[in-house]
Amino acid sequence: MIVGKVVGSIVSTRKNENLIGSKFMVVEPLSELGDATNKIVAIDNVGAGIGEIVLVATGSAARIGCNMTDSPVDAAIVGIVDSGIGLAGVMDHDPR
Amino acid sequence: MIVGKVVGSIVSTRKNENLIGSKFMVVEPLSELGDATNKIVAIDNVGAGIGEIVLVATGSAARIGCNMTDSPVDAAIVGIVDSGIGLAGVMDHDPR
Amino acid sequence: MIVGKVVGSIVSTRKNENLIGSKFMVVEPLSELGDATNKIVAIDNVGAGIGEIVLVATGSAARIGCNMTDSPVDAAIVGIVDSGIGLAGVMDHDPR
Amino acid sequence: MIVGKVVGSIVSTRKNENLIGSKFMVVEPLSELGDATNKIVAIDNVGAGIGEIVLVATGSAARIGCNMTDSPVDAAIVGIVDSGIGLAGVMDHDPR
Amino acid sequence: MIVGKVVGSIVSTRKNENLIGSKFMVVEPLSELGDATNKIVAIDNVGAGIGEIVLVATGSAARIGCNMTDSPVDAAIVGIVDSGIGLAGVMDHDPR
Numbered sequence: 458m459i460v461g462k463v464v465g466s467i468v469s470t471r472k473n474e475n476l477i478g479s480k481f482m483v484v485e486p487l488s489e490l491g492d493a494t495n496k497i498v499a500i501d502n503v504g505a506g507i508g509e510i511v512l513v514a515t516g517s518a519a520r521i522g523c524n525m526t527d528s529p530v531d532a533a534i535v536g537i538v539d540s541g542i543g544l545a546g547v548m549d550h551d552p553r
Numbered sequence: 554m555i556v557g558k559v560v561g562s563i564v565s566t567r568k569n570e571n572l573i574g575s576k577f578m579v580v581e582p583l584s585e586l587g588d589a590t591n592k593i594v595a596i597d598n599v600g601a602g603i604g605e606i607v608l609v610a611t612g613s614a615a616r617i618g619c620n621m622t623d624s625p626v627d628a629a630i631v632g633i634v635d636s637g638i639g640l641a642g643v644m645d646h647d648p649r
Numbered sequence: 650m651i652v653g654k655v656v657g658s659i660v661s662t663r664k665n666e667n668l669i670g671s672k673f674m675v676v677e678p679l680s681e682l683g684d685a686t687n688k689i690v691a692i693d694n695v696g697a698g699i700g701e702i703v704l705v706a707t708g709s710a711a712r713i714g715c716n717m718t719d720s721p722v723d724a725a726i727v728g729i730v731d732s733g734i735g736l737a738g739v740m741d742h743d744p745r
Numbered sequence: 746m747i748v749g750k751v752v753g754s755i756v757s758t759r760k761n762e763n764l765i766g767s768k769f770m771v772v773e774p775l776s777e778l779g780d781a782t783n784k785i786v787a788i789d790n791v792g793a794g795i796g797e798i799v800l801v802a803t804g805s806a807a808r809i810g811c812n813m814t815d816s817p818v819d820a821a822i823v824g825i826v827d828s829g830i831g832l833a834g835v836m837d838h839d840p841r
Numbered sequence: 842m843i844v845g846k847v848v849g850s851i852v853s854t855r856k857n858e859n860l861i862g863s864k865f866m867v868v869e870p871l872s873e874l875g876d877a878t879n880k881i882v883a884i885d886n887v888g889a890g891i892g893e894i895v896l897v898a899t900g901s902a903a904r905i906g907c908n909m910t911d912s913p914v915d916a917a918i919v920g921i922v923d924s925g926i927g928l929a930g931v932m933d934h935d936p937r
Contacts, residue, residue: 458769458786458819460755465639467556469608472632473598475618481554481608481632483639489784496585496640498554498608502761502817507639512757512769512786514817517613517805522763522817529598529610529618529631531554535817536760536769543753543771543795544784561735563652565704568728569694571714577650577704577728579735592681592736594650594704603735613709625694625706625714625727627650657927659844661896664920665886667906673842673896673920675927688873688928690842690896699927709901721886721898721906721919723842746865746882746915748851777880790857790913800853800865800882802913805901810859810913823913824856824865831849831867831891832880 459497459513460538461486463505467498475528482534484513489544499532500525512536555593555609556634557582559601563594571624578630580609585640595628596621608632651689651705652730653678655697659690667720674726676705681736691724692717704728747785747801748826749774751793755786763816770822772801777832787820788813800824843881843897844922845870847889851882859912866918868897873928883916884909896920 465483469476480501485491487510497513502523505511511534519533520526561579565572576597583606593609598619601607607630615629616622657675661668672693677683679702689705694715697703703726711725712718753771757764768789773779775798785801790811793799799822807821808814849867853860864885869875871894881897886907889895895918903917904910 460786465637467608467637467640468635469632470635471599472608473618476631483637490786491783495587498556498586503759512755512760514819516819518808518817518819520614520617521808522761522815527618529614529629531610531612531614533817535764536757539756539758541753541755541771544755561733563704563733563736564731565728566731567695568704569714572728579733591683594652594682616710616713623714625710625725627706627708627710657925659896659925659928660923661920662923663887664896665906668919675925687875690844690874712902712905719906721902721917723898723900723902748882778882779879791855800851800856802915804915806904806913806915809904810857810911821913823860824853827852827854829849829851829867832851 458535459486459490459515460544461490461511461513463507463509463511464496465507473529479530484511484534487544497532499534500530502533502535503537505534505537510538512538554631555582555586555611556640557586557607557609559603559605559607560592561603569625571621575626580607580630583640593628595630596626598629598631599633601630601633606634608634651678651682651707652736653682653703653705655699655701655703656688657699665721667717671722676703676726679736689724691726692722694725694727695729697726697729702730704730747774747778747803748832749778749799749801751795751797751799752784753795761817763813767818772799772822775832785820787822788818790821790823791825793822793825798826800826842919843870843874843899844928845874845895845897847891847893847895848880849891857913863914868895868918871928881916883918884914886917886919887921889918889921894922896922
């Protein structure tokens with residue numbers, strides 16, 4: 458999984474019917490897990506807000522693990538990160 | 554998922570029979586979600602036009618979420634992006 | 650999907666039994682879809698020849714979409730590209 | 746699979762219910778298998794500790810191979826590496 | 842699929858039970874298919890030896906195509922490459 462910060466969201470009115478009701482958040486991976494050009498858009502599965510540090514699952518895990526088996530979803534926010542060690546400068550302190 | 558701009562399309566006459574009737578669009582990821590060398594070709598699932606900003610699902614999500622379970626499709630346009638925040642310079646304004 | 654040029658092929662005699670009869674082609678992605686170091690080897694599903702511009706599906710789509718569900722295949726040529734727009738310098742003209 | 750070193754862990758209280766009870770470890774790939782910006786977060790399936798060199802499976806393999814078929818997990822630690830050859834400077838000696 | 846050279850192997854005693862009996866080989870992609878920092882660890886499905894040029898399948902193809910459906914395997918050596926064209930400097934000659 459990836460750890461990143463929720464930095465935004467997008468709105469899409471005309472979309473695949475299996476996506477109706479989904480919230481699309483923009484997540485920027487922490488610098489140790491990616492670089493500035495690889496923000497991703499993920500479905501919110503846990504009620505994450507902008508500015509929170511979150512855990513993102515990608516691939517089939519996003520669909521199947523979030524009860525969206527038939528939806529075109531390849532990334533989902535599956536946890537809010539409370540604290541951590543080993544991700545220098547960010548995770549040693551309260552990440553929110 | 555990836556957010557990108559539809560910049561073109563391709564035509565393929567001789568192809569896998571499960572692809573007959575599909576439209577193949579060329580999508581350039583926004584600069585914050587990729588770089589200039591990673592355009593992708595995606596099936597159009599929502600009627601996107603050239604110049605529109607779209608949401609693209611990749612991997613098995615593209616097949617299964619778009620009712621193309623048996624097709625060799627690994628990327629699909631699944632939404633037209635109306636607006637958004639957090640993708641600087643592009644999404645703050647009407648992206649179309 | 651990726652668009653690339655067929656630039657070669659490989660021969661493998663000792664291989665997984667589910668690969669017997671498969672043709673392995675070397676595909677170089679167009680410069681807008683990759684870089685010089687990411688050629689891939691793909692099963693040929695449509696009778697592509699060296700020099701042709703092709704559409705390649707990757708991941709589970711390659712297996713499932715090409716009736717090779719039980720084969721260790723993660724990339725397949727699924728179309729010959731006739732023409733296109735939006736891939737500068739290559740696709741505006743006859744790509745073959 | 747990827748070989749990396751366990752360098753930390755994260756704590757998430759508010760998370761997908763299928764992740765309850767899971768341990769989330771931060772793994773830094775060995776320099777020959779990645780670069781400094783691609784640490785990943787993996788579920789621990791074998792009781793790995795910080796500082797140990799581990800084998801990480803990614804994608805659907807992480808879910809299905811670890812009896813977490815319905816969980817949003819895309820990376821799992823599936824082995825502790827005892828020794829090895831061919832990964833210069835690290836694996837020729839006891840990797841722990 | 843990727844073509845690479847077997848450059849080593851690793852030993853793991855404490856591991857997921859579905860991996861018992863598996864051989865873990867270190868594969869370095871040919872320079873045209875990757876770069877120096879992306880060696881991968883793959884299960885050996887065909888009896889490959891160190892120094893041989895091999896074909897590697899990744900993702901779900903590695904599990905399903907090698908009769909290891911329930912194992913946490915995301916890469917497998919599925920063929921020994923005998924010869925080839927189109928991979929300059931390596932494949933034009935006997936690759937072993």
